Amino acid sequence: MKGPRYAMVVDTRTCVGCAACVIGCKAENDTPDGYSRDWIHSLVAGEFPRLRMTIESRRCNHCEKAPCVSVCPTGASHVGPGGTVQVDPEKCSGCKACIAACPYGARYVDPRSGAVDKCTFCWHRLEAGKTTTSCQEICPTQSIVFGDLNDPESEVSRLLKTRKWYVLQPDAGTAPKHFYLE
Amino acid sequence: MTELESGRNHLLIDPSLHVWGWQIALYLFLGGIVAGIMVFTGLRFLGRTPRPPSLAMALIPWFAPLLLSLGMLFLWLDLEHPFNAWRFYMVFQVSSPMSWGAWILLAVYPSSVALAWVSTREALGGPLGPRDGPWSSLWLWLTRRLAGVEGWLRAHLRGLALSNLLLGSALGIYTGILLGTMAARPLWNSPLLGPLFLVSGMSSAAAFMLLYPLSERERVFLGRTDLTLILVEMGLLFLWMVGLASAGAASQSALALVTGGPFTASFWSFVVAVGLVVPLVAEWVELRHGQVPGRSAAVLVLIGGFALRWILVFAGQASGWSSEMALM
Structure with missing residues (x-):
């Protein structure tokens, strides 16, 4: 694929689960009460006192093979510029097939418009010439990195080459572009 | 010990997905009956020696557009944004079964109304309206x-019957494909859901038709057909479970x-026992003893057909890929 291919990398080693990314997104994108485009997911496993905790800052995975796009009957869910997955609220009928088709629970119905909404990788900021998303900008431990996978010099490419990473539910066959560093 | 904490608490998604409710279950049930009525009506007109149908049988095709409208x-x-429903008809999305369905539903109307009209006119001939006044x-x-x-419709009756047969099948199958193509919902994720919904819809349609005052010959035919359909449906359900x-x-x-x-309790009692096993035995006993199939088994088949949709809609949404699913 020519042109940029945007992706996000989250470092689970440095993330402390402070939820600043959630607040930053909410302030930036004015999501309705009770809804957010990103959230903190933490899993504690083991027996006290030997416990381990994995914290993930989660959002839309902007999948390469996005099931929400192929299932959408009106073309509202579509692959936007830079390989990002976007929703056109003007075209959305609120049939919710995309919510059922998403294995990550990344989508919700905005009660104000009746249209489906989710993380856009802060597309309005990129269009305005910025190079960061709001969650990335606000992260106090700099655990969130956004960038172009097709650029071998980008921070995301460098991290994915040098660190061990995983994606969520790879067996669902969606080829996510949201990575977690172990 | 494993403890999960999620900051996400979205309506319709958490703690488990429930975006689709009774509306979808009812639509799938009614859509299945419509599909079955269209297939049966199409077959009736494609038959080589069409004997005159009972008045009820001649009028039943009208239930296709009527029940479809209700569905x-x-x-x-x-829909969360119902006034954007027209967007379905601004585009054809080849990868979206729902888009296929939207266009199939649109094609079902003229085809089913035309055949219902011909069927009615064959049974109730004569002048169409008052001659004076x-x-x-x-x-x-x-x-x-x-x-x-x-006149034009009668001249193309075979084509019209075939179109009802094909559109009815497409309507029955697409609803299953719609759920079956969602990899995110493993309970639905089976190609068998398409044929399962078609066969179950035809069985429900046969039962629905048996509720009306049909002729003895028609009742025996529908009872026998339903017996076969129930057996096929049981086979498809078994294969679906083996697949999973x-x-x-x-x-x-x-x-x-x-x-x-x-x-588990609702599935085995309503879908399997009430909807399949009891009517199977009842219809078999009826036919074995040369009795004309009544309405009791038909009502059970309808309950089972609705229960299948209801349970699949809700249980399917409760299934998923997340590792935390196993914890719940």
Whole structure:
């Protein structure tokens, strides 16, 4: 694929689960009460006192093979510029097939418009010439990195080459572009 | 010990997905009956020696557009942005079964209404309207136009019957494909859901038709056909379960919802016992003893057909890929 291919990398080693990314997104994108485009997911496993905790800052995975796009009957869910997955609220009928088709629970119905909404990788900021998303900008431990996978010099490419990473539910066959560093 | 904490708490998604409710279950049930009525009506007109049908049988085809309208009302009620429903008809999305369905539903209307009209006119011939009175000239104009359309339809009766057969099958299958193509919902994720919904819809349609005062010959035919359909449906349900049981972990835990989970009691009692086994035995005994199939088994088949949709809609949404699913 020519042109940029945007992706996000989250470092689970440095993330402390402070939820600043959630607040930053909410302030930036004015999501309705009770809804957010990103959230903190933490899993504690083991027996006290030997416990381990994995914290993930989660959002839309902007999948390469996005099931929400192929299932959408009106073309509202579509692959936007830079390989990002976007929703056109003007075209959305609120049939919710995309919510059922998403294995990550990344989508919700905005009660104000009746249209489906989710993380856009802060597309309005990129269009305005910025190079960061709001969650990335606000992260106090700099655990969130956004960038172009097709650029071998980008921070995301460098991290994915040098660190061990995983994606969520790879067996669902969606080829996510949201990575977690172990 | 494993403890999960999620900051996400979205309506319709958490703690488990429930975007689709009674509206979708009812639509799938009604859509299945419509599909079955269209297939049966199409077959009746494609038959080589069409004997005159009973009045009820001749009028039953009208239930296809009527019940479909009711089902589509429920579909519309389910939309979160209902006044954007016209967007379905601005585009054809080849990868979206729902888009296929929207266009199939649109094609079902003219085809089913046309065949219902021909079927009614064959049973109730004669003049179309009053020959005198204040509106006689308008009636005359209208009936001439209608007679012209009717003549054209009769001349293309086989094509019309075939179109009902094909569109009815497409309607029955697409609803299953719609759920079956969602990899995110392992309980649905089976190609067998398409044929399962078609066969179950035809069985429900046969039962629905048996509720009306049909002739003895028609009742015996529908009772026998339903017996076969119930057997095929049981086979498809069995294969669907074998498919899930022999697939990956996500499919296995999805199957556990109906074999040892929250949907087990309702599935085995309403879908299998009430909807399949009891009517199968009842219809078999009836036919074996040369009795004309009554309405009791038919009512059970209808309950089972609705229960299948209801349970699949809700249980399917409870199935997923997340590792935390296994913890719940």
